[in-house]
Amino acid sequence: MVPLLLGLVALLAVTVTLQMIAADPESIAQTESNVSALASADGAKGARTPDAPAGPPLAREAGMSKPISGTLRPDQAVVVTTFLDAVPLPTVLLRVDSPPEFGLRVDWTTQDSEHRVARAERPVMYALLGKGALIEILDPTLLPEGAEHRVDLQRGKTLQVHLTNVPSGIRENLTLFAQVRSDQHESDYEKHLKTAAYALRAEFPVEMPTDFAEIPLVMNRDGTLVVWAQGNSSPKMFIGNEVRFDFANPRVEVDVSPLATVATLATVHVTLEFPYAYPSGKMFLSLDGLDGKRIWQQKFDRETEREVVVTLRDIPLTSMVATVETLRVDPTKRFWLPTGDAKIKLPPWDVTSVDYQVRRVVDAESSLTVTLVGVPPGTQSELRILMRDQEGGSLAGQRVDKGSQVRAIKHLCADSYYVQALSYDDAFASPVYKVDIGTAQSLTLAMAVLPAGKVDVGPVEGDSAPTVLDVASKADGCSSRFFLNAEGLRRFVCPAGEYDVQWNGRTKTIRVDAGGLHSLNLR
Amino acid sequence: MLGSLRVGALPFFLLTAALAAQTSVQVNTAVPTGGPGVKVNVDVNFPAAPVTATLQFALLHGGVWYFTEVLAAVRGPGQNFTPIFPVTPVVGDQISAIVNASNGDSATSTKVL
Numbered sequence: 001m002v003p004l005l006l007g008l009v010a011l012l013a014v015t016v017t018l019q020m021i022a023a024d025p026e027s028i029a030q031t032e033s034n035v036s037a038l039a040s041a042d043g044a045k046g047a048r049t050p051d052a053p054a055g056p057p058l059a060r061e062a063g064m065s066k067p068i069s070g071t072l073r074p075d076q077a078v079v080v081t082t083f084l085d086a087v088p089l090p091t092v093l094l095r096v097d098s099p100p101e102f103g104l105r106v107d108w109t110t111q112d113s114e115h116r117v118a119r120a121e122r123p124v125m126y127a128l129l130g131k132g133a134l135i136e137i138l139d140p141t142l143l144p145e146g147a148e149h150r151v152d153l154q155r156g157k158t159l160q161v162h163l164t165n166v167p168s169g170i171r172e173n174l175t176l177f178a179q180v181r182s183d184q185h186e187s188d189y190e191k192h193l194k195t196a197a198y199a200l201r202a203e204f205p206v207e208m209p210t211d212f213a214e215i216p217l218v219m220n221r222d223g224t225l226v227v228w229a230q231g232n233s234s235p236k237m238f239i240g241n242e243v244r245f246d247f248a249n250p251r252v253e254v255d256v257s258p259l260a261t262v263a264t265l266a267t268v269h270v271t272l273e274f275p276y277a278y279p280s281g282k283m284f285l286s287l288d289g290l291d292g293k294r295i296w297q298q299k300f301d302r303e304t305e306r307e308v309v310v311t312l313r314d315i316p317l318t319s320m321v322a323t324v325e326t327l328r329v330d331p332t333k334r335f336w337l338p339t340g341d342a343k344i345k346l347p348p349w350d351v352t353s354v355d356y357q358v359r360r361v362v363d364a365e366s367s368l369t370v371t372l373v374g375v376p377p378g379t380q381s382e383l384r385i386l387m388r389d390q391e392g393g394s395l396a397g398q399r400v401d402k403g404s405q406v407r408a409i410k411h412l413c414a415d416s417y418y419v420q421a422l423s424y425d426d427a428f429a430s431p432v433y434k435v436d437i438g439t440a441q442s443l444t445l446a447m448a449v450l451p452a453g454k455v456d457v458g459p460v461e462g463d464s465a466p467t468v469l470d471v472a473s474k475a476d477g478c479s480s481r482f483f484l485n486a487e488g489l490r491r492f493v494c495p496a497g498e499y500d501v502q503w504n505g506r507t508k509t510i511r512v513d514a515g516g517l518h519s520l521n522l523r
Numbered sequence: 524m525l526g527s528l529r530v531g532a533l534p535f536f537l538l539t540a541a542l543a544a545q546t547s548v549q550v551n552t553a554v555p556t557g558g559p560g561v562k563v564n565v566d567v568n569f570p571a572a573p574v575t576a577t578l579q580f581a582l583l584h585g586g587v588w589y590f591t592e593v594l595a596a597v598r599g600p601g602q603n604f605t606p607i608f609p610v611t612p613v614v615g616d617q618i619s620a621i622v623n624a625s626n627g628d629s630a631t632s633t634k635v636l
Contacts, residue, residue, distance in 0.1 A: 101593060102575050102625040179599050198595050201572070205599050228600050235547040235568040237600035284633065294551045297632050325633065330581075330588070335631045338617050340583055343635065384585070386615040394635045397615020399586045424585060424613060491557070 078143045080115045084133050084153045088113035091130035091153070096137070096195040097123040104199050119143055127196035132156055135196045135218050137189060156218055159250040161225060163211040167260040174229040174238070174262070177205035178213055178254070180245075182223035193219060222246045227254045229262060231314035236296060238262040238316075265314040266351045270322070271359040272308045278364060278411055279344065282327040282336055285310050287320045290348075292393065295320055299327070299336065315351055321393070322346040324362055342387060342395045344413050364411040365440040372405040372421055375428070375449045382425060383449070385409065388418040392467065392483025414439040418481055421447045422493055426454055427515060429493045431473070432480035450495035451514035457490045457522060466503035466522065474498040474509075546576065546628035548620045553634040555612040556605065561636065566600035569624040576624040580606040583617040596622055612636055 082091040090111040106129055117126065119140055126138040133153035143149055161178045170176070180203050184190055197203055202218045205228075215225075227240045240259040243252045270285065280302050287295040296315065302308045323343040327336040346360040370385050383400040385407050395417075400407045414437055421430040429452035437443055457469065465484070472479040475497055482492035496514040500507050503522060510520055549566040556562060561582065569576040578596035582589045591606045612618070616636045623629045 101577050101595065104575075104595065177599070181602075195595075198597070203597055204572075226599065226601065230568070235545045237566045237568060239566075239601040242601075292552070294549055294632075294634065297549055334623070335621050335629050337581060337588065337619050337631065338583060338633045340586065340617065382585075384613075384615055394615055396617060396635050397613070422613075422615075424611075426613075 077116050077118045078146070079148045080117050080128070080138065080143075080151060081148065082113050082115075082128055082130060082136075082151050082153055084130060084155060086152075089130045089133060089153060091115070091128045091133070093117065093138075094127045094129055094196060094199055095124065096127045096192045096199070097125040098195075104195070105201070106199050117143065117149075125192050127192065127199075128153065129196060129200060129218075133218075134220055135193060135200070137192050137196070154220065156216055157247060157250045159215045159217050159225065159245055159252065161208070161213045161215060161227075162251075162253045163208065163227065163256050164253050165255050165257040166211055167257065167263045170229065170256070170259060170263045171209070173232055173265065174259075175232060176208045176256070176259075177228050177230065178208050178215060179203065179205045179226045179228065180215055180217065180223055181226060182217075182219050182221040217247060217250060220247055225252050225254060227256060227259075229259050231265065234313040236314040262314075262316055264317065264354065266317055266354045266356050268312045268315045268351055269355075269357045270310045270312065271357070272302070272310060272324070273359065273361045274302060274306060274308070275361065275363060276365055277304070279324060279326045279341075279362065280304070282329075284325040284327060284338075285312075286323045286325060286343075287312070287315070288323070288393075290319050290321065290391075292391075315356075317351045317354075319348060319350045321348045321391070322360065323393075323395075338396075340396060340398075341411055342398070342409060344411070345389055345393070345395065345415060346413075362413075363439060364413045366412040366414055366437045367408060367410045367442045368412060368417070368419070368435060368437060369406065369408045369442070369444045370419070370421065371444065371446045372400065372407075372430075373446050373448050375405055376451075382423045383428070384422055384424060386420050386422055387412075388483060390416050390418075392418075412437055414441070418483075419445065419447070420480075421449050422452075423449075426452065426493045428452055429495055431478055431495060432482065434481070448495075452493050452495050453512040453514055453516040453518060454491055454493050455510065455512060455518045455520050457484060457492070457520045459522065468503065470502045472500045472502070474500060545630075546570070546622055546624045546626075547630045548578070548622040548632045550618065550620050550632045550634040551601070553618045553636055555614065555616070555636050557611075559609070559611055560605040560607050561612045561618055563604045563606060563618060563620065563634075565602050565604065565620050565632070567596050567598055567602060567620075567622055569596070569598055569622060569628065570626060571598070574624050574626045576622050578604075579621045579623075580604070581619045581621060582606075582608045582610070582612055583619075584608070584610050584612060 082089050090113050092106050092111045093115040117140055124140055128136040128138055130153055134156050136151055136153050197218055200218055206213055206215050224242045225245050226242045229238045240256055241254050243254050245252045284297050284299055286297045289295055298312055300310045323345050325343045326339045326341050328339045330337045344364045349358045384397040386397050387395045398407055398409050416436045418432050419435055420432045428449050430447040430449050467484055469482045470479050494512055496512050498511050500509055546569040551564040554562045576596040577593045579593045580591045589608045614636050617633055619631050619633045621631050
């Protein structure tokens, strides 16, 4: 019985081997991976003892199902062997030439210290991934002539992370994470490297239940270690300090004290009162800090209800501006996108307690009809109306339809607005008009559109940096207000002419030429 | 048995775990570069492994939506991207970040430039 079984196994092995030789090289590689996986589920196949010979084997070990390398045609495939510290290291060969989507990961059951790699053409690209080693990108077009190619991998390192000044009790409501973000360079090689790192989950967040962690580094790169916190009762994240690390000396201390500001968080119940039919459907309620940076944005529904309560968890105790924005489903019906209507701004509030309640009326029954005057022929299709609130927040650009010189902007709330007409290429612009719109009021505004120039403003960094420029025309004295916000807006566009620019009590005169790009130094 | 459970009867830890597992994305800041790109800072959240997710950006410019390629998403706050579009984004355009998680959840967030 036993000899019969052995005979059958031998026959099966010969058959499989003959089929593999007949197949194309890539199919062979895949089949071999599967064979390896079946042969050793723990992924240890191919591991060598430390005293194994340093060079690549010239022929297969007896009993292995693969053909010896000498049977390969050099123009078809190369046997790539992987070593670490002169010892064969089992690695996973992973294709990395397309952006990773769902499910790209390393299957360690396929690791082997030898891989048969076809000399494919671009864009085929591989990474060699070994435990304890840095990622090695393998370009199959650069494989040398010959049947074998040895790759000596570099040993990876471990980044030691020490947290300091951890706020007392912060882990009661928040989970702390450390995350490596390696420096990036713009190149195809970089994309391949990052894809391989993603497959290894190398830059994924690492939970820190204690104040020390060791994080493997799989790229020979300096980078940044980010420490952040996540609320235990919401998906909100709060970024803390970011500390540079260098690969040569991978150790960082991170001061966590800035996260003390979020150690206490509030639940905010926003009661939105809707006196009118508009807005309805899916909407975003956005909370932004007074510096314009986003605090949180949450989707909610309203059909015909007079009141909707939106509950927001883990909100910092601070001042915030809220806006409501209407959404529509995208053409693929997979996600929600803005309708493009102007955002409805609500009066700001200060969150002062951990269980904070606030009520606001969503009244957007006002409108503004803009008539563009002096629009040069052929530019109508390229104009937009830009509306800002008194703090400079942009409430959405409204495109002027092709062939039209009139744009009705509906569903505005009562407020003061700064309004400007601009062409998309900034070649034409109106001055900035200030408009005060009352509740349920419809206003009409005529705006002169003229050849314009651009002005880049600098420097605007620092605490004393201006956030507002008042630009008065020397010709007619009319003043336009432009905003330089915390998000880095440093350019304004205005009609050609001579202007006095005022900021922080200072004045400078500039001349703007049509089509010109000018610099305004605020120093 | 499960069918008889009311939401109000759920233990607190189950409720908080369900909330924390949501997929979300937040566009913190979005600034046009003056060229074809937008500097975007986003927070991305989705349930931990085995769930993976993708990230995509869309720009509403002149009444037309433009979409970028789909990238692998990594969970974490304060991530910087400079998506490139076939048009020059300007102030007043709207940008959306879209996250699709492998468990079927998706989330979007928008910001006016």
